[in-house]
Amino acid sequence: MKSPKNWHRACQVALGDSGRDLEMTVNMGKIDRGLRLVVAAALIYFAFATGSGIMFWLALAVAAVFFVTALIGNCPAYSILGIRTCRASR
Numbered sequence: 001m002k003s004p005k006n007w008h009r010a011c012q013v014a015l016g017d018s019g020r021d022l023e024m025t026v027n028m029g030k031i032d033r034g035l036r037l038v039v040a041a042a043l044i045y046f047a048f049a050t051g052s053g054i055m056f057w058l059a060l061a062v063a064a065v066f067f068v069t070a071l072i073g074n075c076p077a078y079s080i081l082g083i084r085t086c087r088a089s090r
Contacts (some may be wrong), residue, residue: 028086039066
């Protein structure tokens with residue numbers, strides 16, 4: 001089954017959304033993103049150093065969140081609080 005070329009537009013129309021709110025804007029600067037990657041790597045190291053248990057899973061979960069937010073450049077918590085660590089786009 002082949003998906004239509006404008007499947008995202010079809011989803012927007014089906015949901016009654018014009019698409020303005022579906023785009024994520026970058027709200028993290030390069031330093032913030034780099035620090036998150038370093039912290040994520042440290043948490044992964046800590047997780048495997050502890051072996052198993054609740055600390056293993058907690059460290060992996062936090063590391064995954066930090067890694068993903070660093071890669072996409074958008075932190076949902078920053079969006080809620082109105083924080084931007086990147087320069088304003090012109």
